[in-house]
Amino acid sequence: MSDVSLLLRIAGVGMIAAVICQILSKSGRDEQATLVSVAGIVIVIIMIADRLGVMFDTLRGIFGL
Numbered sequence: 101m102s103d104v105s106l107l108l109r110i111a112g113v114g115m116i117a118a119v120i121c122q123i124l125s126k127s128g129r130d131e132q133a134t135l136v137s138v139a140g141i142v143i144v145i146i147m148i149a150d151r152l153g154v155m156f157d158t159l160r161g162i163f164g165l
Contacts, residue, residue, distance in 0.1 A: 106151070110144050 117140030124133035159165075 106147065109147060113140055113143050113147075116140075 117136055120136050121133040124130070124136065
């Protein structure tokens with residue numbers, strides 16, 4: 101997966117979560133809106149988890165840890 105594709109997917113998840121949160125907030129369901137926000141964050145973290153692992157390995161190699 102290319103970096104641009106990953107960025108577009110993250111942006112898409114963020115926009116969808118924001119729209120759903122706004123709809124839920126306007127209808128008085130603030131608890132569900134909060135859960136949607138947290139779910140969006142978790143989805144993004146799962147999407148970038150392997151990239152974070154590569155980044156930490158690179159940092160370990162640079163600093164010799």
